[in-house]
Amino acid sequence: MPELLHTLHVDLTSVTADRSYAIQIGRGLIADASIWQPLVEGRGVILVTDNQVGPLYGGAVKAALTDVVPLTEVVLPAGESHKDMTSIQQILDAALADRHERGSLFVALGGGVVGDMTGFAAACFLRGADFVQVPTTLLAQVDSSVGGKTGVNHAMGKNLIGAFHQPQQVVIDLDTLTTLPAREYAAGLAEIIKYGLFLFARNVPGKDYERKRGNLGCNAEKKQNAARYSSSYADRYVCEAL
Numbered sequence: 001m002p003e004l005l006h007t008l009h010v011d012l013t014s015v016t017a018d019r020s021y022a023i024q025i026g027r028g029l030i031a032d033a034s035i036w037q038p039l040v041e042g043r044g045v046i047l048v049t050d051n052q053v054g055p056l057y058g059g060a061v062k063a064a065l066t067d068v069v070p071l072t073e074v075v076l077p078a079g080e081s082h083k084d085m086t087s088i089q090q091i092l093d094a095a096l097a098d099r100h101e102r103g104s105l106f107v108a109l110g111g112g113v114v115g116d117m118t119g120f121a122a123a124c125f126l127r128g129a130d131f132v133q134v135p136t137t138l139l140a141q142v143d144s145s146v147g148g149k150t151g152v153n154h155a156m157g158k159n160l161i162g163a164f165h166q167p168q169q170v171v172i173d174l175d176t177l178t179t180l181p182a183r184e185y186a187a188g189l190a191e192i193i194k195y196g197l198f199l200f201a202r203n204v205p206g207k208d209y210e211r212k213r214g215n216l217g218c219n220a221e222k223k224q225n226a227a228r229y230s231s232s233y234a235d236r237y238v239c240e241a242l
Protein backbone atom coordinates (compact mmCIF):
# COMPACT_ATOMS: atom_id res chain seq x y z
CA MET A 1 0.00 0.00 0.00
CA PRO A 2 1.66 3.29 -1.10
CA GLU A 3 2.14 5.82 1.68
CA LEU A 4 3.08 9.46 1.09
CA LEU A 5 4.79 10.64 4.28
CA HIS A 6 5.92 14.17 3.44
CA THR A 7 5.84 16.66 0.59
CA LEU A 8 8.44 19.45 0.67
CA HIS A 9 8.26 22.47 -1.61
CA VAL A 10 11.45 24.01 -2.96
CA ASP A 11 10.51 27.61 -3.77
CA LEU A 12 12.57 28.84 -6.73
CA THR A 13 10.29 31.54 -8.11
CA SER A 14 11.82 34.64 -9.67
CA VAL A 15 10.67 37.40 -12.00
CA THR A 16 11.86 35.49 -15.07
CA ALA A 17 10.97 31.88 -14.29
CA ASP A 18 9.43 29.53 -11.80
CA ARG A 19 11.60 26.44 -11.26
CA SER A 20 9.95 25.50 -7.98
CA TYR A 21 9.38 21.81 -7.39
CA ALA A 22 8.07 19.34 -4.86
CA ILE A 23 9.97 16.56 -3.09
CA GLN A 24 7.66 13.68 -2.23
CA ILE A 25 8.88 11.21 0.39
CA GLY A 26 7.10 7.95 1.14
CA ARG A 27 6.90 4.23 0.65
CA GLY A 28 5.72 2.38 -2.44
CA LEU A 29 5.62 5.63 -4.44
CA ILE A 30 7.33 4.39 -7.62
CA ALA A 31 4.50 1.92 -8.29
CA ASP A 32 1.74 4.38 -7.42
CA ALA A 33 -0.01 5.52 -10.63
CA SER A 34 -1.53 8.52 -8.80
CA ILE A 35 1.99 9.91 -8.23
CA TRP A 36 2.82 9.57 -11.93
CA GLN A 37 -0.45 10.59 -13.53
CA PRO A 38 -0.15 14.39 -13.08
CA LEU A 39 3.50 14.28 -14.14
CA VAL A 40 3.11 12.32 -17.37
CA GLU A 41 -0.35 13.24 -18.60
CA GLY A 42 -0.31 13.86 -22.36
CA ARG A 43 3.40 13.34 -22.91
CA GLY A 44 6.04 10.76 -23.63
CA VAL A 45 8.58 9.51 -21.11
CA ILE A 46 12.26 8.60 -21.37
CA LEU A 47 12.97 6.36 -18.39
CA VAL A 48 16.71 6.24 -17.64
CA THR A 49 18.15 3.71 -15.23
CA ASP A 50 21.20 1.47 -14.86
CA ASN A 51 21.68 -2.28 -15.20
CA GLN A 52 21.52 -2.84 -11.42
CA VAL A 53 18.53 -0.66 -10.55
CA GLY A 54 16.56 -1.32 -13.74
CA PRO A 55 15.97 -5.05 -13.07
CA LEU A 56 14.91 -4.23 -9.48
CA TYR A 57 12.56 -1.28 -10.00
CA GLY A 58 12.17 -0.53 -13.71
CA GLY A 59 9.23 -2.94 -14.04
CA ALA A 60 7.26 -1.26 -11.23
CA VAL A 61 7.73 2.19 -12.77
CA LYS A 62 6.80 0.99 -16.26
CA ALA A 63 3.70 -0.75 -14.88
CA ALA A 64 2.58 2.58 -13.42
CA LEU A 65 3.13 4.27 -16.82
CA THR A 66 0.97 1.96 -18.92
CA ASP A 67 -0.83 4.74 -20.84
CA VAL A 68 2.35 6.67 -21.68
CA VAL A 69 3.23 6.90 -25.40
CA PRO A 70 6.01 6.85 -26.40
CA LEU A 71 7.71 5.21 -23.43
CA THR A 72 11.44 4.74 -23.98
CA GLU A 73 13.68 2.88 -21.53
CA VAL A 74 17.42 3.49 -21.51
CA VAL A 75 19.47 1.09 -19.37
CA LEU A 76 23.02 2.33 -18.83
CA PRO A 77 25.92 0.36 -17.37
CA ALA A 78 26.10 1.06 -13.61
CA GLY A 79 28.89 3.00 -11.96
CA GLU A 80 30.87 6.21 -11.87
CA SER A 81 33.14 5.07 -14.72
CA HIS A 82 30.14 5.32 -17.08
CA LYS A 83 29.23 8.84 -16.06
CA ASP A 84 30.43 10.27 -19.36
CA MET A 85 29.41 11.72 -22.70
CA THR A 86 29.05 8.23 -24.21
CA SER A 87 26.14 7.59 -21.84
CA ILE A 88 24.65 11.02 -22.59
CA GLN A 89 24.85 10.20 -26.29
CA GLN A 90 23.06 6.89 -25.63
CA ILE A 91 20.21 8.68 -23.82
CA LEU A 92 19.82 11.36 -26.51
CA ASP A 93 20.02 8.82 -29.36
CA ALA A 94 17.20 6.78 -27.81
CA ALA A 95 15.03 9.87 -27.21
CA LEU A 96 15.50 11.10 -30.78
CA ALA A 97 15.01 7.63 -32.30
CA ASP A 98 11.60 7.38 -30.60
CA ARG A 99 10.71 10.89 -31.81
CA HIS A 100 10.26 12.42 -28.41
CA GLU A 101 9.37 16.10 -28.31
CA ARG A 102 10.45 18.90 -26.02
CA GLY A 103 7.37 18.23 -23.89
CA SER A 104 8.51 14.69 -23.11
CA LEU A 105 9.59 13.93 -19.57
CA PHE A 106 12.94 12.39 -18.60
CA VAL A 107 12.78 10.18 -15.50
CA ALA A 108 15.99 9.33 -13.59
CA LEU A 109 15.57 6.03 -11.76
CA GLY A 110 18.77 5.25 -9.85
CA GLY A 111 21.57 6.69 -7.77
CA GLY A 112 23.42 9.96 -8.18
CA VAL A 113 25.17 8.82 -11.34
CA VAL A 114 21.91 8.16 -13.19
CA GLY A 115 20.37 11.32 -11.71
CA ASP A 116 23.23 13.61 -12.77
CA MET A 117 23.32 12.17 -16.29
CA THR A 118 19.56 12.15 -16.87
CA GLY A 119 19.30 15.75 -15.70
CA PHE A 120 22.08 16.79 -18.05
CA ALA A 121 20.56 14.90 -20.99
CA ALA A 122 17.21 16.60 -20.24
CA ALA A 123 18.94 20.00 -20.12
CA CYS A 124 20.47 19.35 -23.58
CA PHE A 125 17.51 17.67 -25.29
CA LEU A 126 15.88 20.14 -27.70
CA ARG A 127 17.38 22.94 -25.57
CA GLY A 128 15.72 21.81 -22.35
CA ALA A 129 13.12 19.23 -21.33
CA ASP A 130 11.58 18.46 -17.95
CA PHE A 131 12.94 15.71 -15.76
CA VAL A 132 11.93 13.93 -12.57
CA GLN A 133 14.38 12.45 -10.08
CA VAL A 134 13.56 9.06 -8.54
CA PRO A 135 16.67 8.57 -6.37
CA THR A 136 17.32 5.01 -5.17
CA THR A 137 20.49 5.43 -3.08
CA LEU A 138 20.47 7.14 0.30
CA LEU A 139 23.08 9.59 -0.98
CA ALA A 140 20.92 10.53 -3.95
CA GLN A 141 17.82 10.85 -1.76
CA VAL A 142 19.42 13.26 0.69
CA ASP A 143 21.75 15.13 -1.64
CA SER A 144 22.27 14.71 -5.36
CA SER A 145 18.62 14.60 -6.47
CA VAL A 146 18.00 18.03 -4.93
CA GLY A 147 19.57 21.28 -6.07
CA GLY A 148 19.66 20.97 -9.86
CA LYS A 149 23.35 20.18 -10.41
CA THR A 150 23.62 17.86 -13.41
CA GLY A 151 26.50 16.65 -15.54
CA VAL A 152 29.17 14.12 -16.39
CA ASN A 153 32.85 13.50 -15.83
CA HIS A 154 35.66 14.23 -18.28
CA ALA A 155 39.05 12.54 -18.59
CA MET A 156 40.50 15.70 -17.00
CA GLY A 157 38.28 15.58 -13.91
CA LYS A 158 34.99 14.87 -12.19
CA ASN A 159 31.80 16.75 -13.06
CA LEU A 160 33.63 19.06 -15.47
CA ILE A 161 30.77 19.10 -17.99
CA GLY A 162 27.28 19.99 -16.85
CA ALA A 163 24.45 22.42 -16.34
CA PHE A 164 22.16 23.68 -13.63
CA HIS A 165 18.77 22.20 -14.44
CA GLN A 166 16.17 21.85 -11.70
CA PRO A 167 13.98 18.74 -11.64
CA GLN A 168 10.25 19.12 -12.08
CA GLN A 169 9.73 16.85 -9.09
CA VAL A 170 11.66 14.48 -6.82
CA VAL A 171 9.99 11.20 -5.83
CA ILE A 172 11.77 9.52 -2.90
CA ASP A 173 10.59 5.96 -2.34
CA LEU A 174 12.19 4.72 0.87
CA ASP A 175 11.37 1.11 -0.01
CA THR A 176 14.09 1.18 -2.68
CA LEU A 177 16.70 1.39 0.08
CA THR A 178 15.95 -2.21 1.12
CA THR A 179 18.14 -3.51 -1.72
CA LEU A 180 20.94 -0.99 -1.33
CA PRO A 181 24.37 -2.53 -0.58
CA ALA A 182 25.62 -1.69 2.94
CA ARG A 183 28.56 0.32 1.60
CA GLU A 184 26.26 2.59 -0.42
CA TYR A 185 23.98 3.00 2.60
CA ALA A 186 26.97 4.05 4.71
CA ALA A 187 27.96 6.61 2.06
CA GLY A 188 24.51 8.19 2.40
CA LEU A 189 24.72 8.23 6.19
CA ALA A 190 28.07 10.01 5.98
CA GLU A 191 26.44 12.68 3.83
CA ILE A 192 23.66 13.10 6.40
CA ILE A 193 26.22 13.55 9.19
CA LYS A 194 27.99 16.15 7.04
CA TYR A 195 24.76 18.11 6.66
CA GLY A 196 24.15 17.85 10.39
CA LEU A 197 27.51 19.48 11.05
CA PHE A 198 26.83 22.09 8.37
CA LEU A 199 23.58 23.11 10.04
CA PHE A 200 25.13 23.23 13.49
CA ALA A 201 27.93 25.40 12.12
CA ARG A 202 25.35 27.79 10.71
CA ASN A 203 23.39 27.73 13.93
CA VAL A 204 20.14 26.50 12.38
CA PRO A 205 18.54 24.29 15.00
CA GLY A 206 16.01 21.65 13.88
CA LYS A 207 12.67 23.40 14.43
CA ASP A 208 13.94 26.54 12.70
CA TYR A 209 14.39 25.01 9.24
CA GLU A 210 11.08 26.26 7.83
CA ARG A 211 11.61 29.79 9.10
CA LYS A 212 15.19 29.95 7.86
CA ARG A 213 14.19 28.69 4.44
CA GLY A 214 11.35 31.22 4.29
CA ASN A 215 13.75 34.06 5.09
CA LEU A 216 16.25 33.26 2.37
CA GLY A 217 14.82 35.82 -0.06
CA CYS A 218 15.00 35.74 -3.83
CA ASN A 219 18.35 36.70 -5.37
CA ALA A 220 20.29 34.06 -7.27
CA GLU A 221 22.77 33.29 -4.51
CA LYS A 222 20.01 33.00 -1.93
CA LYS A 223 18.06 30.70 -4.27
CA GLN A 224 21.03 28.37 -4.39
CA ASN A 225 21.21 28.47 -0.60
CA ALA A 226 17.50 27.73 -0.46
CA ALA A 227 18.10 24.62 -2.54
CA ARG A 228 20.87 23.52 -0.15
CA TYR A 229 18.65 24.06 2.88
CA SER A 230 15.87 22.11 1.18
CA SER A 231 18.30 19.27 0.71
CA SER A 232 19.12 19.41 4.42
CA TYR A 233 15.45 19.46 5.16
CA ALA A 234 14.93 16.37 2.99
CA ASP A 235 17.71 14.75 5.03
CA ARG A 236 15.71 15.28 8.16
CA TYR A 237 12.49 13.76 6.84
CA VAL A 238 14.26 10.81 5.24
CA CYS A 239 16.11 10.19 8.55
CA GLU A 240 12.91 10.38 10.57
CA ALA A 241 11.23 7.86 8.29
CA LEU A 242 14.09 5.33 8.27
Ligand SMILES: NC(=O)c1ccc[n+]([C@@H]2O[C@H](COP(=O)([O-])OP(=O)(O)OC[C@H]3O[C@@H](n4cnc5c(N)ncnc54)[C@H](O)[C@@H]3O)[C@@H](O)[C@H]2O)c1
Binds near residue numbers: 136
Ligand atom coordinates in the same frame (compact mmCIF):
# COMPACT_ATOMS: atom_id res chain seq x y z
N1 LIG B 1 24.17 16.63 -8.36
C1 LIG B 1 24.61 16.77 -7.12
O1 LIG B 1 24.34 17.75 -6.43
C2 LIG B 1 25.45 15.67 -6.53
C3 LIG B 1 25.72 15.65 -5.16
C4 LIG B 1 26.45 14.60 -4.64
C5 LIG B 1 26.90 13.57 -5.47
N2 LIG B 1 26.61 13.62 -6.80
C6 LIG B 1 27.04 12.55 -7.69
O2 LIG B 1 26.39 11.35 -7.32
C7 LIG B 1 27.20 10.26 -7.77
C8 LIG B 1 27.25 9.20 -6.69
O3 LIG B 1 25.93 8.76 -6.49
P1 LIG B 1 25.62 7.41 -5.71
O4 LIG B 1 26.46 7.35 -4.48
O5 LIG B 1 24.16 7.30 -5.61
O6 LIG B 1 26.25 6.28 -6.67
P2 LIG B 1 25.67 5.42 -7.89
O7 LIG B 1 24.63 6.15 -8.61
O8 LIG B 1 26.84 4.96 -8.65
O9 LIG B 1 25.00 4.19 -7.13
C9 LIG B 1 25.84 3.31 -6.43
C10 LIG B 1 25.58 1.84 -6.82
O10 LIG B 1 24.37 1.40 -6.21
C11 LIG B 1 23.50 0.82 -7.18
N3 LIG B 1 22.16 1.09 -6.71
C12 LIG B 1 21.50 2.27 -6.71
N4 LIG B 1 20.34 2.16 -6.08
C13 LIG B 1 20.22 0.88 -5.68
C14 LIG B 1 19.22 0.16 -4.95
N5 LIG B 1 18.13 0.78 -4.50
N6 LIG B 1 19.41 -1.15 -4.74
C15 LIG B 1 20.57 -1.75 -5.16
N7 LIG B 1 21.55 -1.13 -5.84
C16 LIG B 1 21.37 0.19 -6.08
C17 LIG B 1 23.88 1.48 -8.48
O11 LIG B 1 23.52 0.66 -9.57
C18 LIG B 1 25.39 1.63 -8.31
O12 LIG B 1 26.03 0.42 -8.67
C19 LIG B 1 28.56 10.82 -8.12
O13 LIG B 1 28.73 10.82 -9.52
C20 LIG B 1 28.51 12.25 -7.61
O14 LIG B 1 29.26 13.14 -8.40
C21 LIG B 1 25.91 14.63 -7.34
